[in-house]
Every structure is written in structure tokens, then in C-alpha cells.
Amino acid sequence: MIMPQSRLDLFVDRMVSQRACLDHAASVIADMDGPVFELGLGNGRTYHHMRHIMPARDIYVFERAIASHPDSTPPDDMVLLGDVFDTLPDALARFGPTAALIHADLGGHNRKKNDLFAQKVSPVIEPLLAVGGLMVSSDRMYFDTLVEQPLPDGAVQGRCFIYRRN
Numbered sequence: 001m002i003m004p005q006s007r008l009d010l011f012v013d014r015m016v017s018q019r020a021c022l023d024h025a026a027s028v029i030a031d032m033d034g035p036v037f038e039l040g041l042g043n044g045r046t047y048h049h050m051r052h053i054m055p056a057r058d059i060y061v062f063e064r065a066i067a068s069h070p071d072s073t074p075p076d077d078m079v080l081l082g083d084v085f086d087t088l089p090d091a092l093a094r095f096g097p098t099a100a101l102i103h104a105d106l107g108g109h110n111r112k113k114n115d116l117f118a119q120k121v122s123p124v125i126e127p128l129l130a131v132g133g134l135m136v137s138s139d140r141m142y143f144d145t146l147v148e149q150p151l152p153d154g155a156v157q158g159r160c161f162i163y164r165r166n
């Protein structure tokens with residue numbers, strides 16, 4: 001009988017997959033203009049990594065309550081504070097369909113809840129992505145027009161997802 005993975009295994013898989021997918025996405029969009037969006041700041045680990053690998057990019061952070069590590073806290077003018085169901089439509093009015101990369105890590109520990117949330121939030125994220133842009137997510141998303149991409153080496157199937165606007 002195959003033992004299911006431990007919570008530690010799942011956590012490690014999610015972390016290495018986020019890093020592999022973000023590194024890959026940053027290199028794919030390197031020649032594109034347009035802002036980068038981080039949806040869900042949390043502790044700020046992925047935001048910190050994105051700053052590290054894309055130092056010249058404008059990275060806007062969407063979060064309802066800032067509680068990040070001090071080293072990983074974005075400047076006030078780069079934060080869209082509030083619920084993403086309010087701030088993403090605001091961002092569409094402000095930026096249009098220009099985002100080169102959108103990273104979403106909005107989920108918690110309940111997989112079923114995360115899936116329901118992904119179904120609700122997908123249509124709000126979808127119009128923000130520029131042609132050629134990538135969307136990286138820790139949950140499977142439900143897009144009509146974005147196309148799922150193969151994962152890079154180092155990412156674990158099912159722990160991270162990449163979508164592209166062709």
C-alpha cells in the first residue's frame with residue numbers, strides 16, 4: 001500500500017514548486033513590459049523571492065491585511081490593500097490587461113475551500129494578464145482563455161500550476 005504524503009512532504013513540495021515556477025516564469029517574461037502582481041503576501045517569502053529574481057520590476061501586492069516579515073514588506077504605494085474581489089477589478093481599471101506575471105498563493109489549509117475559492121477568483125484574475133504573460137498559482141485555476149503550461153524541472157505536478165495568455 002502506498003502511504004499518503006505527510007503534511008511536511010506536501011509543504012516541501014509546495015515550496016520547491018513555487019520557487020521553480022517563479023524562477024521559470026521570471027525568465028520567460030524577462031523581455032516583456034508590464035507589472036507583476038503578487039496575490040497573497042502572507043509572511044512575504046514568495047514576494048521576497050520575486051524581488052530577488054526580478055529586481056527591476058514593479059511588483060504590486062494584493063493583500064487584505066499586511067502581516068509580513070519586515071524584510072519582505074512592500075512599500076505602501078505598491079500595496080493594493082483589501083479583498084481581492086474588490087482590488088482586482090480596481091487594478092483592471094487602473095492597469096488594463098498588462099500584467100506580465102501574476103502569482104497567486106491565496107489559499108489556506110483546506111483543499112476543498114481553496115478549490116472553491118479558485119473557481120470564484122479565476123474570472124477576476126483572468127482579464128488582467130497581458131498577451132504572452134504567465135499566471136503561476138498554488139491551486140488549479142478555472143480559466144476560459146488562459147492555457148495551462150508544462151511545469152519546469154524541479155516543480156512537483158499538482159503542487160503548482162502555470163497558465164499563459166497566448
Ligand code: SAM
Pocket residue numbers: 039040041042043044045046047062063064065082083084085105106107108
Ligand atoms: N506566498 C506567501 C508567502 O510566501 O509568505 C503566503 C501567502 S498566504 C498562504 C495567503 C495570503 O492570502 C494570506 O496572507 C491572506 O491574508 C491572503 N488572502 C487570502 N484571501 C484573500 C482575499 N480574498 N483578499 C486578499 N488577500 C487574501
